[in-house]
Amino acid sequence: MALTGKPTLAVVGATGAVGTVMLQILSQRADIWGEIRLIASPRSAGRKLAVRGTETEVTALSEDAFDGVGVALFDVPDEVAAVWAPVAAARGAVVVDNSGAFRMDPDVPLAVPEVNPHTVRSRPRGIVAGPGCTTLTMIVALGALHAEFGLRELVVSSYQAVSGAGRAGVETLRAQLSLVAGTELGTKPGDVRRAVGDGTGPFPEPVALNVVPWAGSLREDGWSSEEMEIRDESRKILGLPRLPVAVTCVRVPVVTTHSLTVHARFQREVGVDGAREILATAPGVVLCDDPEAGEFPTPADVVGTDPTWVGRVRRALDDPTALELFVCGDNLRKGSALNAVQIAELIAAEPPGRG
Amino acid sequence: MALTGKPTLAVVGATGAVGTVMLQILSQRADIWGEIRLIASPRSAGRKLAVRGTETEVTALSEDAFDGVGVALFDVPDEVAAVWAPVAAARGAVVVDNSGAFRMDPDVPLAVPEVNPHTVRSRPRGIVAGPGCTTLTMIVALGALHAEFGLRELVVSSYQAVSGAGRAGVETLRAQLSLVAGTELGTKPGDVRRAVGDGTGPFPEPVALNVVPWAGSLREDGWSSEEMEIRDESRKILGLPRLPVAVTCVRVPVVTTHSLTVHARFQREVGVDGAREILATAPGVVLCDDPEAGEFPTPADVVGTDPTWVGRVRRALDDPTALELFVCGDNLRKGSALNAVQIAELIAAEPPGRG
Numbered sequence: 072m073a074l075t076g077k078p079t080l081a082v083v084g085a086t087g088a089v090g091t092v093m094l095q096i097l098s099q100r101a102d103i104w105g106e107i108r109l110i111a112s113p114r115s116a117g118r119k120l121a122v123r124g125t126e127t128e129v130t131a132l133s134e135d136a137f138d139g140v141g142v143a144l145f146d147v148p149d150e151v152a153a154v155w156a157p158v159a160a161a162r163g164a165v166v167v168d169n170s171g172a173f174r175m176d177p178d179v180p181l182a183v184p185e186v187n188p189h190t191v192r193s194r195p196r197g198i199v200a201g202p203g204c205t206t207l208t209m210i211v212a213l214g215a216l217h218a219e220f221g222l223r224e225l226v227v228s229s230y231q232a233v234s235g236a237g238r239a240g241v242e243t244l245r246a247q248l249s250l251v252a253g254t255e256l257g258t259k260p261g262d263v264r265r266a267v268g269d270g271t272g273p274f275p276e277p278v279a280l281n282v283v284p285w286a287g288s289l290r291e292d293g294w295s296s297e298e299m300e301i302r303d304e305s306r307k308i309l310g311l312p313r314l315p316v317a318v319t320c321v322r323v324p325v326v327t328t329h330s331l332t333v334h335a336r337f338q339r340e341v342g343v344d345g346a347r348e349i350l351a352t353a354p355g356v357v358l359c360d361d362p363e364a365g366e367f368p369t370p371a372d373v374v375g376t377d378p379t380w381v382g383r384v385r386r387a388l389d390d391p392t393a394l395e396l397f398v399c400g401d402n403l404r405k406g407s408a409l410n411a412v413q414i415a416e417l418i419a420a421e422p423p424g425r426g
Numbered sequence: 427m428a429l430t431g432k433p434t435l436a437v438v439g440a441t442g443a444v445g446t447v448m449l450q451i452l453s454q455r456a457d458i459w460g461e462i463r464l465i466a467s468p469r470s471a472g473r474k475l476a477v478r479g480t481e482t483e484v485t486a487l488s489e490d491a492f493d494g495v496g497v498a499l500f501d502v503p504d505e506v507a508a509v510w511a512p513v514a515a516a517r518g519a520v521v522v523d524n525s526g527a528f529r530m531d532p533d534v535p536l537a538v539p540e541v542n543p544h545t546v547r548s549r550p551r552g553i554v555a556g557p558g559c560t561t562l563t564m565i566v567a568l569g570a571l572h573a574e575f576g577l578r579e580l581v582v583s584s585y586q587a588v589s590g591a592g593r594a595g596v597e598t599l600r601a602q603l604s605l606v607a608g609t610e611l612g613t614k615p616g617d618v619r620r621a622v623g624d625g626t627g628p629f630p631e632p633v634a635l636n637v638v639p640w641a642g643s644l645r646e647d648g649w650s651s652e653e654m655e656i657r658d659e660s661r662k663i664l665g666l667p668r669l670p671v672a673v674t675c676v677r678v679p680v681v682t683t684h685s686l687t688v689h690a691r692f693q694r695e696v697g698v699d700g701a702r703e704i705l706a707t708a709p710g711v712v713l714c715d716d717p718e719a720g721e722f723p724t725p726a727d728v729v730g731t732d733p734t735w736v737g738r739v740r741r742a743l744d745d746p747t748a749l750e751l752f753v754c755g756d757n758l759r760k761g762s763a764l765n766a767v768q769i770a771e772l773i774a775a776e777p778p779g780r781g
Contacts, residue, residue: 224744228583228687230637230676245608252607253600257681263726275720276727282585282678282685284722284738284752292698293717293740302743315744319687319752321585323637324679326612330637332583332674334689343647362648365630367639371618372631383639385648388657389579389670397639397674 077105078141078419081164083155085109085120085129088238089146089169092408094122100412103419110136110143137162142415145169146407160197167199167414169407174200174304181307183207184413185355186214191417199414202304204406205229205286205297205320208329209398210308211379211405215353216346216394217309221338223392224315227301230323230330231286232370235402236273243272244324247279256280278324286320295320327403328370333396340391343384350381355405360384368399377404432460433496433774436519438510440464440475440484443593444501444524447763449477455767458774465491465498492517497770500524501762515552522554522769524762529555529659536662538562539768540710541569546772554769557659559590559761560641560652560675563684564753565663566734566760570708571701571749572664576693578747579670582656585678585685586641587725590757591628598627599679602634611635633679641675650675682758683725688751695746698739705736710760715739723754732759 080097084090090111097107098121107122109129116131130136132155137143143164145152152170159166173179179198180190191199202210208229213222233240247267256262257280267277276283287296302316323330351358359368360382367382380399387393400406435452439445445466452462453476462477464484471486485491487510492498498519500507507525514521528534534553535545546554557565563584568577588595602622611617612635622632631638642651657671678685706713714723715737722737735754742748755761 226581226689230585230678248603248607252603257726258729260727260730262729276724280680281724281726282680283724284685284687285717285720289717293715293738294743295717313744315742317689317742317744317748317750319738319750321685321687321752323585325635325637330639330676332639332676334581334672360648362640362644362650365640369631369636369638371612371636372615374613374617375615383648383674387670387672388649389668389672393672395672395674397676 077103079106079108079139080104080415081108081110081137081140081143081159083110083132083143084146086111086115086118087146088234089403089407092403093144093146093412094120096404096408096412098123103416108136108140134158134162137164140164142167142418144411144415146411156198157196165194165197165199165418167201167411169201169411171203171300173198174202175307181304182414183210183214183308183410184417185211187308187310188417191414192421199418201410201414202308203297203300204235204402205231205329205331206301206304206308207406207410208379208400208402209331209333210305211355212350212353212381212396212398213333213335214309215349215356216335216337219349220341222309222311222314222335223338224336225305225317226334227316227318228332229286229318229320230325231320232325232327232329232402233278233322234327235286235329239272240274241326243270243274244278244326246270247277251279274322278322281324283322284319286322325370326374327401328374328399329402329406330370330397330399333398334387334393335396336390336393341386341394343386346394347384350384355379356381367397370399373399374401376401377409379405432458434461434463434494435459435770436463436465436492436495436498438465438487438498439501441466441470441473442501443589444758444762447758448499448501448767449475451759451763451767453478458771463491463495489513489517492519495519497522497773499766499770501766511553512551520549520552520554520773522556522766524556524766526558526655528553529557530662536659537769538565538569538663538765539772540566540708542663542665543772546769547776554773556765556769557663558652558655559757560584560586560684560686561656561659561663562761562765563734563755563757564686564688565660566710567705567708567736567751567753568688568690569664570704570711571690571692574704575696577664577666577669577690578693579691580660580672581689582671582673583687584641584673584675585680586675587680587682587684587757588633588677589682590641590684594628596681598625598629599633599681601625602632606634629677633677636679638677639674641677680725681729682756683729683754684757684761685725685752685754688753689742689748690751691745691748696741696749698741701749702739705739710734711736722752725754728754729756731756732764734760
């Protein structure tokens, strides 16, 4: 991208749950952008949204909408991104895509600025992908530990917030909570299910007073798409194509902020003090780990913040090469919107004359 | 115990959360007992509780209360059990203790009837212990798999219900839910904490709209007592004193029924069909595993039932010797009351002339 003056940024999917957070984040960060153009489906065109304190009209998605755009942030469904990201790239924009459409494309870098910023520069399709929100919950902390100790294996369990399933997920939990609060439900088989009726929204089971071991769609051999993606994305981002990764995804009644337990095995012995020091100084990571003082991260405190929060750092009792971690991250911020904005900023900072 | 006629059963802690469930279970199972004597602290003495359809007066805990008792079920705090279980044993009762006071005593068997029923017979102190509710959530299923494949390593993450922290845990969650239902809370840092104020009860953080990575008290090197106990108890029950076990315990806003994700590595290659067959036929286990039909266990359906429910059975993608499981069990039934009753039934069924 040959930059002369401040580049134009397009936000595609500006009216969605993540798009809304993107606009908030763009209003909070250093103002490196010229025009910020808001793009959404034709039915949202004409709406006005505030960005950097200015009411801005939403433009309908079209080829012409990308004219003059330097960087286009996409947060739209996979099938929309699959069609429109190449269109935007053909018009000269560098696309930063949050969907799953291009993440595993060998010609598309999968970027997390704190972990693999160099990958952004090689983008033969003009597209850079951001990973899914669950991978992003842990990958910044793991990247820092991997750089020091060399990662050898991951066993991960998720505690995923309902906003990972979009606005419908949040509405479903809110509606269910209103039905179960003030009752004695949760003590007899099926009583919560009967109370919420068919109101399970995007979830296969009630999510209030419950946990649901499922996220995504069914892949082969009983695995869910989300579990496979966390494995695939972690391997690509860390540059470890054969890393063993075992994941079980579970939805919990939390609005926003994913949590993960991580059992991470390394190439060599790990000291818990050394691990804590790495985490305490790694960019984008906050160490919150003093159980004696009741200090560990929880979604209620992490929501709305930018970093990856890490607590409960322990060395495995039976394996001096393994660490146990509990990690929290806001799935709408670093988990989606913030990571994309950071990638866009990396691209905008490239020396002129490129591309 | 020389059995002539039906033995007398004492329930010590009859008015507690688990004691209440014990009385329900005793009313549901085969009626092998003569007298059922209800024992509790002096302040509960004189209350009347229903068991087997009969109103029964609660007796105050005393030495004499154990006269003529064949088996005494204890569900009381550790420090009460430490004093009173030996008293009951000295009076001739076989004690089945649910507390943590004797679990790791080498002269006390730690029993799960489906897994190690033979251990109950050797009880030099006259005491048999039952494991904690989190261990019991998984151990029946793991025992069955271990018998076939030989267990080599466990990595476990818990999704623990608030009733594991007793009645106060349930009351805390109910009160918090009433404060957060119908609101937009859960989207800003600390907003849930401000809403619940000091009302976190037995938990160090709010548990509504949150998950809290802590259960028990602090042990060395950042581990919690509950995490250590799951390791110690699993090793003792399975007879694998050096089994590597890595656990992270997390509290979730569920009333009753613990869930666990389990990464279990075995001595030899495991087939997912073979594992499913073992789980489908193991006593005390229900296989609930058809994600295509939306079938996997969740607390909302498992609560109030007796078995261990297992779903999401997958072979690890990168290790043919490892399985991934999602396991649910009612922490008040099999996790506490039922396991103790089953042990008592084993003891009552011993041939006369023993002890």
